[in-house]
Amino acid sequence: xxxxxxxxxxxxxxxxxxxxxxxxxxxxxxxxxxxxxxxxxxxxxxxxxxxxxxxxxxxxxxxxxxxxxxxxxxxxxxxxxxxxxxxxxxxxxxxxxxxxxxxxxxxxxxxxxxxxxxxxxxxxxxxxxxxxxxxxxxxxxxxxxxxxxxxxxxxxxxxxxxxxxxxxxxxxxxxxxxxxxxxxxxxxxxxxxxxxxxxxxxxxxxxxxxxxxxxxxxxxxxxxxxxxxxxxxxxxxxxxxxxxxxxxxxxxxxxxxxxxxxxxxxxxxxxxxxxxxxxxxxxxxxxxxxxxxxxxxxxxxxxxxxxxxxxxxxxxxxxxxxxxxxxxxxxxxxxxxxxxxxxxxxxxxxxxxxxxxxxxxxxxxxxxxxxxxxxxxxxxxxxxxxxxxxxxxxxxxxxxxxxxxxxxxxxxxxxxxxxxxxxxxxxxxxxxxxxxxxxxxxxxxxxxxxxxx
Ligand SMILES: Cc1cc2nc3c(=O)[nH]c(=O)nc-3n(C[C@H](O)[C@H](O)[C@H](O)COP(=O)(O)OP(=O)(O)OC[C@H]3O[C@@H](n4cnc5c(N)ncnc54)[C@H](O)[C@@H]3O)c2cc1C
Numbered sequence: 001x002x003x004x005x006x007x008x009x010x011x012x013x014x015x016x017x018x019x020x021x022x023x024x025x026x027x028x029x030x031x032x033x034x035x036x037x038x039x040x041x042x043x044x045x046x047x048x049x050x051x052x053x054x055x056x057x058x059x060x061x062x063x064x065x066x067x068x069x070x071x072x073x074x075x076x077x078x079x080x081x082x083x084x085x086x087x088x089x090x091x092x093x094x095x096x097x098x099x100x101x102x103x104x105x106x107x108x109x110x111x112x113x114x115x116x117x118x119x120x121x122x123x124x125x126x127x128x129x130x131x132x133x134x135x136x137x138x139x140x141x142x143x144x145x146x147x148x149x150x151x152x153x154x155x156x157x158x159x160x161x162x163x164x165x166x167x168x169x170x171x172x173x174x175x176x177x178x179x180x181x182x183x184x185x186x187x188x189x190x191x192x193x194x195x196x197x198x199x200x201x202x203x204x205x206x207x208x209x210x211x212x213x214x215x216x217x218x219x220x221x222x223x224x225x226x227x228x229x230x231x232x233x234x235x236x237x238x239x240x241x242x243x244x245x246x247x248x249x250x251x252x253x254x255x256x257x258x259x260x261x262x263x264x265x266x267x268x269x270x271x272x273x274x275x276x277x278x279x280x281x282x283x284x285x286x287x288x289x290x291x292x293x294x295x296x297x298x299x300x301x302x303x304x305x306x307x308x309x310x311x312x313x314x315x316x317x318x319x320x321x322x323x324x325x326x327x328x329x330x331x332x333x334x335x336x337x338x339x340x341x342x343x344x345x346x347x348x349x350x351x352x353x354x355x356x357x358x359x360x361x362x363x364x365x366x367x368x369x370x371x372x373x374x375x376x377x378x379x380x381x382x383x384x385x386x387x388x389x390x391x392x393x394x395x396x397x398x399x400x401x402x403x404x405x406x407x408x409x410x411x412x413x414x415x416x417x418x419x420x421x422x423x424x425x426x427x428x429x430x431x432x433x434x435x436x437x438x439x440x441x442x443x444x445x446x447x448x449x450x451x452x453x
Contacts, residue, residue: 003332004277004367005436008264012246013220014073017364019082020284020323021200029075029207034220035248043067043411044243044252046223049080050397051389052258053206053215054121054404055411060213062405063412067215070243070250072222076203078262082366083397084282084313084325085199086303087122088139089115089191091392091399092375097158103420105162110419111375112163118402119193122202125401130205132197133318138302139194142175142185144450148307149187156189166192180316181297182351184306196303196315199397206401221245226268241385254411257388258404260396261367270381271388273432274425277367278439280394281328281340284362285348287320288355295354298322309446312347321361324348327443328365330436335365368394377426378403380410387411391426 002010013034016022043059045052048071056067071077089112099108126132143149156167168190170178175185211217225244229251243250257268261277288298298316305313314324324344329335341363349355371377371391376399378389387410389403396403406416416422429435 001332001335009222010072012222019364020362025200029204031217031219035218035245038249040251041068043254044250045069045256047258048075049078050400051404054401055407056215057210058405058408069217070221071219075207079366080203081200083199085197087398088194091395093393094374118398121401122398132201135196135301137195139191140188140302140304142188142306144306144308146186152189179300184351194303255386260390261369276370276435279328279365280368281365282325283341283344283360285322285360296352308450372427378422379425
């Protein structure tokens with residue numbers, strides 16, 4: 001499997017992974033084909049995931065700027081077509097109380113407002129006619145041990161007080177009788193407004209809306225090299241960016257890098273050593289029979305996540321399969337080792353012992369993008385010719401759309417809110433060549449913490 005820390009390109013025209021989403025989604029959108037000659041454009045966007053598509057759409061609709069998207073493979077071939085499809089008011093890994101301690105309450109509220117705006121924009125775009133198999137609203141955060149329930153209750157109280165957020169506190173019995181009989185659940189809190197959907201259909205919907213707005217989307221067009229072309233007349237004209245693709249050079253006034261966890265090795269100095277791609281693994285089981293559903297009292301199709309340091313997440317899909325996810329392998333080389341899918345299945349069975357004979361039909365993984373300070377960053381170079389948004393830390397389905405909207409404002413030269421997300425560059429990882437060793441160390445720490453403390 002492509003490994004962003006080792007490979008210099010994610011491929012060219014690669015097919016989608018063998019995921020459940022790729023199997024059940026029909027009606028793939030038409031694109032504008034591979035770039036086959038040299039072209040001059042105002043704005044080139046690299047990557048056709050949610051970030052790139054949202055940036056292009058908002059550039060067209062709100063700023064009258066036509067963008068050209070260059071995608072190495074197919075629309076949403078990266079994370080956007082492989083994720084779990086949880087729409088949540090969050091991104092990154094920093095808690096709201098950590099934000100408040102670090103930056104003060106006003107900034108924390110500003111960030112919360114951006115997360116909410118992300119969900120609102122997703123809902124507004126879906127309302128334009130995207131059919132993406134939305135499920136009933138509700139996000140259940142499950143305590144994986146009694147001690148974790150105390151932390152969830154204080155989180156719920158904080159969110160009620162700070163944001164007037166409607167958070168329900170559920171005892172162990174409430175969870176097991178009203179939602180699902182998860183034997184690893186020691187209580188939970190439940191938000192009314194998270195939900196699950198088909199992430200690939202969502203991306204295809206954005207793709208169609210963006211093209212209708214005039215965006216050109218060139219699939220099978222990897223950017224394999226990148227030069228800055230010095231302008232002959234430095235006073236009148238700015239330097240141009242030259243993006244080398246297999247069959248044509250794209251010369252752009254401005255470039256947006258929307259490659260997140262799929263950013264190739266050494267792609268651009270603005271990003272080098274500032275992200276850590278981490279594999280997240282998903283399995284989708286065979287459909288549960290009525291007897292199996294009854295045996296686990298699996299009543300809900302709400303999205304569920306636990307409180308472990310190394311989190312597990314799951315939900316019941318519309319055809320009664322269970323999607324179950326957690327951490328995957330460390331390197332691309334071992335990504336397809338069935339060990340990781342089998343490990344997820346065995347954890348699922350500890351939650352639902354009645355499903356001992358259950359098998360999985362689908363298994364795949366994808367690269368999430370970690371940042372050193374646990375928040376996404378939307379930033380640019382000093383010349384305002386190269387922009388990026390990345391570092392969603394595995395939580396970007398809704399926020400990437402807001403990030404794309406803010407990126408579009410930056411590209412158009414408009415002001416964006418004065419928040420650390422938008423005003424600071426991704427920090428560099430110290431000892432960057434050892435990032436994977438650090439990741440391995442964190443996995444060991446997480447395992448010990450989750451099991452023993
Ligand atoms: C298994 C998994 C589960 C997840 N579940 C959730 C969830 O439930 N909820 C949630 O909020 N978030 C989730 N996420 C994270 C979420 O999917 C991402 O944050 C989001 O999709 C990022 O979108 P993006 O557009 O920034 O990047 P991507 O969708 O990864 O798009 C990047 C694109 O860039 C292209 N590219 C890279 N290099 C080049 C190049 N040189 N030239 C041209 N194109 C290039 C790639 O081909 C790729 O298509 C999950 C992620 C994974 C992997």
